[in-house]
Amino acid sequence: MDDLEIDAVAEADVEEPVLIEGLPGVGHVGTLAAEHLVEELDAETTLVRRLYSREFPPQVSVEEGVAELTCAKLHAISPEAGRDMLVLTGDHQAQSNAGHYALTEAFLDVAEEFDVSEIYALGGVPTGELIEEYDVIGAVSDADLREELEELGVEFREDEPAGGIVGVSGLLLGLGGRRGFDAACLMGETSGYLVDPKSARAILELLEDRLDLEVGYDSLDERAEEMEEVIGKIQEMEQQQQSMELPSDDDLRYIG
């Protein structure tokens, strides 16, 4: 295998699709959102590419005894209603600084191959506290995109996200913008302590509007309810301990 290899698993007839990226990150928000699209629109979805790279961790996942080499997957979706999509999912980010650049360039190459001109990188932005109302923060490769997304309800704030955007999501804007893509990052607010299906739903509702999609949320809401129960139990335990402090990172991080 070369440093990076792309397997053409199948071809699909998508027309000027948008690229939607949901690799792992804060609260698994981007992953939950992207995988929900793939599952909900299963009948209209084709797995078209697998991307293997030495920048991914050197490992296989094992399901029912059968090993699968770590990769990123590109799913082509032609929904009955709305824009065609390429959805990028995977279990891992790159393992080195230069690797993020290399993978992002590869993703952009595939995007060009499929005539993509518009990119949505999905993720979470940690607030450090449990969320009541799920705002979605935006960042764009080009100032012109900002107004269109603001009209949909995406929030643009002066100094957020404070430390910039790191990893593939950030580079899709930075490198994508340099190549002439219209790229936006949609970041659902999330505590940062828990896998957050509600934050994922907040992003997807905006995408539905933007891309004229129709998406059901039953499975995502179910996971959200499961998480509510977890949170409820934790809060109960806390009250029993007569303490109103937030659960510590150690107790809560990525229970899901």
Add this chain to the structure above:
Amino acid sequence: MDDLEIDAVAEADVEEPVLIEGLPGVGHVGTLAAEHLVEELDAETTLVRRLYSREFPPQVSVEEGVAELTCAKLHAISPEAGRDMLVLTGDHQAQSNAGHYALTEAFLDVAEEFDVSEIYALGGVPTGELIEEYDVIGAVSDADLREELEELGVEFREDEPAGGIVGVSGLLLGLGGRRGFDAACLMGETSGYLVDPKSARAILELLEDRLDLEVGYDSLDERAEEMEEVIGKIQEMEQQQQSMELPSDDDLRYIG
């Protein structure tokens, strides 16, 4: 030296051998098993290749004052009974993520050179507790292999190993599978705290069946008895301390 160099130490007349990998890992199970094969079948074994790589740690081992550069070794075995084998041993894994990919590709290149079509990666899977009955967990590159191995007694479990398989063993399945090899990983259950010759024997007995080999176990059983004594002493000390907890990692890790 280039990034990776292969010295042809000798040639050997092996017929459609299987590749058996036993690089260092959990409980040294894979190493113990692979080295036991080489020692037991010494008379029918030829060291055929040494693989040097900048991915190995920059060091030499010293025995009786003579230095040997860190390498992996490939032994060709033509046993009186059973399938011919290529056995891969070494003191080190690669030291970087990309290095695991590079070394595995090199091992597969050599496997192709020797007409290998079947690969067994040997290792241990940590359970966190002392083992009574030594099960062997399997993972395969292709679902078809699963049934054949299940018949031999290899266990396939829904979610094991939980975190996938990391390093050369995992990549032999992932990269080997992509190249068309039939690859299986055989992982002996082991506490994870101790060098485990019994776990190694459990794997070898399955391999004996699979490859129609005849292997003696005297030396491995001796090491197992030595380990039993170590465990016995630890348990005695613990009882004296009137404590039934498992010995801590610090006390027990890789005593051997």
Add this chain to the structure above:
Amino acid sequence: MDDLEIDAVAEADVEEPVLIEGLPGVGHVGTLAAEHLVEELDAETTLVRRLYSREFPPQVSVEEGVAELTCAKLHAISPEAGRDMLVLTGDHQAQSNAGHYALTEAFLDVAEEFDVSEIYALGGVPTGELIEEYDVIGAVSDADLREELEELGVEFREDEPAGGIVGVSGLLLGLGGRRGFDAACLMGETSGYLVDPKSARAILELLEDRLDLEVGYDSLDERAEEMEEVIGKIQEMEQQQQSMELPSDDDLRYIG
């Protein structure tokens, strides 16, 4: 994007400019000084080059919702009085050892393109205590430069800086010297605990003399006053605690 790419944003008519480097470092002294030059001489400044590299962290900064890929910037300044300058600024250092070499070589390539023969790397040297009088310590690529800079008031001390000079500033001397540039590093003394505009001013005053510049300091003095207030409050708090110890690193590091 290749490992390193240079975007020619604009051209500028600078004559035998000196290169002034102010990448992040101790007390942000170099950054403050270089950015102050760019802001004060805004009307005579043109952004001429952006340098992108896989050695920079894989991230974008976001301002008002618009993302900018991490880069270093080269500003051409043709001031009314004094020497023409190329000023190098950026938010990040390279993220690996080899990266510092690669970036420095790229900066020197651009310097050659603009006919630079003289380089000033600006930075801070930590003293571990609050500074009363802001001395500037020098280091040069060639002994001949030393006397000229000593006459301006730059101090050269036998064993300072003790650990040598690390990163781009150091390599501009080391690699620049090998290529035949006259390179000097001007390091303002600074506590190391705080962003230090006064240390930046001390360097700039020496550069004014050296390059016959005229620079105003109002904005830098304002930041210095803000820092004074911060320091004052901390000292007050300390006195209230009846303690005369220096504030700890955790309390003070890079408040700005």
Add this chain to the structure above:
Amino acid sequence: MDDLEIDAVAEADVEEPVLIEGLPGVGHVGTLAAEHLVEELDAETTLVRRLYSREFPPQVSVEEGVAELTCAKLHAISPEAGRDMLVLTGDHQAQSNAGHYALTEAFLDVAEEFDVSEIYALGGVPTGELIEEYDVIGAVSDADLREELEELGVEFREDEPAGGIVGVSGLLLGLGGRRGFDAACLMGETSGYLVDPKSARAILELLEDRLDLEVGYDSLDERAEEMEEVIGKIQEMEQQQQSMELPSDDDLRYIG
């Protein structure tokens, strides 16, 4: 600068010289020994090569204000009595695993250029306790060398050094041996806590015999006396504390 560059500073008429390596390591033993040779035989020594590499830390050392880029230096020595030598010194080891391989190959290339066939890598082997009698442990690239060195008093022990030999010293044996050099590592026993001129002298006395050299030890003995004083003071302080334990690593490491 390329990844690795060699500046030919001067040429020298050395005849079949031996290569002596003394890069930094345990107790600075190798460095002290190699630099002592260069200083003692100053009149017969020529600096012939500087080796620069991106594998060295990205920094310059500064002496009297003048910067010098991190490098390794090769000194040619044609002593009045004894074998010609190439002595390799430097302030740093490589900063990555692969870097040790790359630098060692470069050193061997230069050795070949100068018709070297015999290599002595000098270093220290830590014992964890203050040394009374300074033995020198050996390791060789080829078993034939062992007897010759044993006759000189070099000790070869079954399992020492326990963890093998890491870094350039080890690879000079490993890679050097593969290229056909006769390479030996001479490791002076040393506590590991202190810079150890006595251990360096023990090695040099063996080299004197081996290469028919005549070396004075006044300056090395002076440093040894200084170290004795340091040790004496520490032991005094310890006795005052009515404690006979060894000084801790933190107190003593590399006082020199």
